[in-house]
Amino acid sequence: MTDTKNSARSMVRAALAGLAFSTAIGLSAAHADAITVYTSYEEDEIAAFLDKAKADLPDLDVNVLRLSTGDLHARILAEASNPQHDVIWGWAVTSMIDPRIGELLEAYQPAGIDRIAEQFRDKDGKWFATTGYMAAFCVNNEVLANKNLPMPTSWADLTNPAYKGEVVMPNPASSGTGYLMIASIIQMMGEEKGWQYLKDLDGNIAQYIKSGSRPCNAASEGEFAIGASFALRAIKNIDEGYPITMVIPAEGAGNELEANALMAGSKNKDAAKRFLDWTVSENAVNEYYNWKEIVTAKGGAMPEKFKAAGLPEDIASVMWNMDFAWSAENRGPVLERWQRELER
Structure with a gap:
C-alpha cells in the first residue's frame, strides 16, 4: 500500500527481487523496449508485480520511481511541461482525476480492458483502476x-x-x-x-x-x-x-482506487501500451489478489489469510x-x- 504512501523518495530496485529490470530513471528511456513508470505502490508490491511482468514481457525494461501519493502529485505537475515518465501505475484515482493531470494523459483502452467494470474506468478512457x-x-x-x-x-x-x-x-x-x-x-x-x-x-x-x-x-x-x-x-x-x-x-x-494511465508526452508509447496491456492480464490480476484488499478485475480469488x-x-x-x-x-x-x- 517501506511504509505505505510515505514520502520517502526511493528508487525501487527490482534487482533485489532477482530481476533484470533497469532502475535508473532515464538510463534506457530512449530505447523502444524501455519505459519509465511513476507509482505509489509499495516497494514490496512493486517487486512482486514486476517479477510477474518480467516473466511475461522479458524484452521490456521498466524503470520505476516510487513516491507517496501527494509527493507524486506534486512531481507530475512540476514536470508537466516536460514529463519524464511514460506511464502512471497504481496511483490514487482522487489524484488522477485532477483536471491538470487529465491534460497530460492520453486515452488508451488496453487489451483485456473488459476485465475491468466500467465503473472503475474513466469515461473518456484516460485511466482505469485495477486495485485499491x-x-x-x-x-x-x-x-x-x-x-x-x-x-x-x-x-x-x-x-x-x-x-x-x-x-x-x-x-x-x-x-x-x-x-x-x-x-x-x-x-x-x-x-x-x-x-x-x-x-x-x-x-x-x-x-x-x-x-x-x-x-x-x-x-x-x-x-x-x-x-x-x-x-x-x-x-x-x-x-x-x-x-x-x-x-x-x-x-x-x-477507500481509494489505484489507477493506471498513458502519458500523452511519452516517447515510448508502443512499449508503454504493452505494459498497460499487461496490467489487466490474467497473471497480473492473479498477483494483485496476493497483495491488495481491493481488486477491480474479474478473476482471481481472495487468499485465505485475508479471510x-x-x-x-x-x-x-x-x-x-x-x-x-x-x-x-x-x-x-x-x-x-x-x-x-x-x-x-
Whole structure:
C-alpha cells in the first residue's frame, strides 16, 4: 500500500527481487523496449508485480520511481511541461482525476480492458483502476487487555476518552490513506458534524504520522493501542504473528482506487501500451489478489489469510461509497483546514 504512501523518495530496485529490470530513471528511456513508470505502490508490491511482468514481457525494461501519493502529485505537475515518465501505475484515482493531470494523459483502452467494470474506468478512457485499498484499524489486543480498554468497532468509538493518547493515524497532507479517512468522515457525517468529529477525535490522537502503514506498525509493536491504517497492512501484520485485531469501521471503510494511465508526452508509447496491456492480464490480476484488499478485475480469488484476518469476501459490503470527484475537488480546502486547525 517501506511504509505505505510515505514520502520517502526511493528508487525501487527490482534487482533485489532477482530481476533484470533497469532502475535508473532515464538510463534506457530512449530505447523502444524501455519505459519509465511513476507509482505509489509499495516497494514490496512493486517487486512482486514486476517479477510477474518480467516473466511475461522479458524484452521490456521498466524503470520505476516510487513516491507517496501527494509527493507524486506534486512531481507530475512540476514536470508537466516536460514529463519524464511514460506511464502512471497504481496511483490514487482522487489524484488522477485532477483536471491538470487529465491534460497530460492520453486515452488508451488496453487489451483485456473488459476485465475491468466500467465503473472503475474513466469515461473518456484516460485511466482505469485495477486495485485499491481501504481504511481499517489495527488494534493491539495485549495493550487493550493490559489497560482494560474496550475493543473499538467504529470511528465513533475512537472518541471515547478512555483512548486518550492511544490512537495514531496518518497525516492526510502526506498520506493518501490519511486523506481518504478524512474525506470519508466528512462525506459520511457532513461538513459541520464531520469537522466537529475530527476535532473531538484529535483529543485522543497521540501522533499524526506521515505514513499510511506506520500507524498499524506502531500499534502492532505495542507503542499504542490503536493505529488507523489500511486493511492490507493489518492483514500482513496479523499473518506475521503480531497480536492485533483488524477492525473495519462500522460506518463503512473509506477507500481509494489505484489507477493506471498513458502519458500523452511519452516517447515510448508502443512499449508503454504493452505494459498497460499487461496490467489487466490474467497473471497480473492473479498477483494483485496476493497483495491488495481491493481488486477491480474479474478473476482471481481472495487468499485465505485475508479471510482469516477478518476481511469479508464481499468486500463491497464494508466499503463506504466514496465520492471521488468530491474528494478530488475538495482536497486543497480540506487539507488547508486540517493543517490550520489540527496538524501538530
